[in-house]
Amino acid sequence: MKKPDRRHLGWSLAGLLGTALVITAIVAAPIQSVQTEGSVIPTARVTEGDVPVVVYATGDLRPLQAQTLVAPSLGGPLQILHIAATGTPVKAGDVVVEFDRSEPVERLETAQSELAQAEQEIAKMRADAVVQRAQDDVTLLTARFDVRRGELDVQGALLKSAIEQQKLVLTLEEAKGRLVQLQDDLKSRAETDRASLAVLEEKRNKAKLQMDNAQRNIDNMKLRAPFAGLVAVKDNDMNNAAWAGAVVPEFRAGDTVNPGRQIAEASRASSSSPKSMNTIARTSAPVKRPM
Template sequence: MKKGAAILAVVIVVGVSVAVAAALRRDTGSSSLPTALAARTTFVDFLQLRGEIRPVRSIVLTAPSSGTDLQIVDLATNGAKVAAGDAVVTFDPTVQQRTLETKQSELKQAESEIDRTEAEQRRRVASAQSELDEAKKALERARLELHGNELRARIEAEKFVIAVSDAEEHVRELETKVDGERMAAQADVAIARQKREKAQFDVRETERIIASLQVRAPIAGSISLLPNFRAGGPGMRNAPEFKRGDRAWFGAQIAELPDLTSIQLTARVDEADRGRVQVGSTVRVHVDAVPDRELTGTLKDISVVAKPDFTTWPPVRNFDVVVSLAESDPRLRSGMSASARVELDRLPSVLVVPTAAVFQRGPATVVYVLHRGTFESRPVTVLRRGRDQIAIASGVKEGERIALKEPEQEGAAK
C-alpha cells in the first residue's frame, strides 16, 4: 500500500515538472521573439534621398580666361572668412611679367620711332619748302627781266619768256613736292602712332591679365573650395579640392562664396521613383555634420529630363530635385552631405504596424499576435504600404503585441 502511494507521488511530481518545463519553454520561446505594438497614429510613407546642402545664391570664383601658365601659388583655406576685396586665389605671374617687360620695351621703341619720324619729316618738308622758296625767287627775277623784252631782239626776248615759263613750271613742281612731303610725313607719323597705340594696348592687356591672376572676393563670406576634377585619377568618384601648386585651366571653378542665409538641398531621384514624388511635398532633412537638428523643407523643383549616372555600371538615370529649406543654421556649409525624407503619403489616425511584422503566407497577408503566451496567426487587410510602416484596415486591434519574426522560423533556427 505504501509502495503504491510512493509510486503515485513520484508520477504526480514528474507530471507537474514536465508541465512546468513545457510552460517555461513556451514562455521563453514567446519572449525571445522581437515584438511591437499595433498603434493608432498617423501613417507617413516617405522616400529616402541623399544630397548636399547648396546656397540659393552663391558667387563662383573662376580661373581667368587668358594667360598661359595658370599655376596656383596662393590659395585661401577652405572655410576661411574673407572680406570684400581680399585675395582668394593667386596664379603665378612670372610669364606675364616677362611679357609685360617686352611689351613696355616695344612701347618705348614705338614712341622713339614717332619722334624720329616727326623729326625726319620736318626736315624733308623744310628742305622742300626751301627749294620752293628759291624757285619762287628765281621766278620773280625772271619776271623782272621779262619787262625789257620790247627793247630786245625777238630771239633774245623769247629766251626770257621761256625762262619765266620754266621757272613757273619749276615752282609748280616744288609746290607739288612740298604737298607730297607733307602728306608722306602725316602718313609716316600716323603709321608710327598706330604702332604706339598697338604697343600701348598690348601693355594694358598684359597688365589686365596680370591683375586677373589674383582673384579677389567680390563680397564677404566663407570660402568653399571646389573639386579639381582633373586631379582625380581614373575611377575616382570624389575629386580632391584645389590646392597650392595645382594647375588650373581657362574658366576652371576654383572656389565658391556662398550666401548661407538661404539654403537648399540638391539631390537625385531614381527614375523608378519619379512618379511617386510631387512638387510641394514636405521634406525632412538631416545634415550629417549637424546631427542634433532636423530641417524642414519643401520639394521645389524636379528636372524635366533624366540624366545618366556613370558612377555605376550599367548607368542608371536620375532626375535632379531641389528642396528649399525654410530655415538655416550657422554651422551649415556649402557641400555638406545630408539625408532627406520626402513625404509621399499621409493617413491620419490609422492602425500602423512595422513593415517587418507583416508576412505573406500563400495568398494571405498575416501577422502573429501574442495571445496567452503564444503567437497566433491572424490574417489582416493592408490599407497602405510604406517604407517602414504598414497601415492596417482590419485584422488586428490597437495595443495588441505582434511578432517581428515568424515564430516557425524562430523555432527552426533554434
C-alpha cells in the same frame, strides 16, 4: 381592481426588477475583475497646451548668395601660387586664388618696349618733318622768287634783241616748271609723311593695346572675393583618376588648371537655406481641451 389583477401586476414588477439586477451584475463583473486583477491604472488630468511636432526631411545646407571663382581665359594652363583653404573667412576684395604671372608680365614688358620705341619713332618723324618743312618753305620761296624775277626780266626786255628776249622767256618757263615740280614734290612728300606717321601711330596703338591687355591679364591672375563670407575650394579631379570610393583632393598651391576651370566658391556666411541634407524641422501644434 380585482385581486387576480393585482397579483399579476406584482409578479410583473418582480420580474422586471430581477432582470435589471442580472444585467447590472453582468456589466459590473468585468470592470471589477480588471480593477482587481491588475495594478492601479495611472491617470492624468487633460489640460490645454501645445504638442511639439518633429519632422525629419532630407536636404543640404546651401548659401542663399554664392559666387564661383573661375580661372581666367589666357589660352594656356595656369599654375596656382596661392589659394585660401576651405572655410577661410574673407572680406570683399581679399585675394582667394593667385596664379603665376610670369608669362603676362613678360608680355607686358615686351609691349611697353614696343610702345616706347613707337613713340620715339613718332617723335623723330615729327621733328624731321618740322625741319624738312622749313627747308621746303625756303626752297619754295626761292622757286617763286625765280619765277617772279623771270617775269620782270621778260617785261623789261623790250629794248633787247630777240635772242636775248627768247633766252629770258626760256628762263622764265624753266623757273615756272621748277616751281610746279617743286609743289608736286612737296605735296607728294607730305602725303608720304602722313602715311608713315599713320603707320607709326598704328604701331603705337597696337603696342598700347597689347600693354593694356597684358596688364588686365596680370590683374586677372588674382581671384578676389566679391563680398565678405567664407571660401569653399573645389575638388581637383583633373589629374586624379576617379573611381568608386576614391578621395579627390581640393585644389592647392602648385596645381595646374585649365582656363575657365572653377577653382573655388565664395558664399555669405550669414545666409543659408536647406536644400538636400538631413535636417529637422521643429514646430508645435495647439491642442485644446475636449469639450
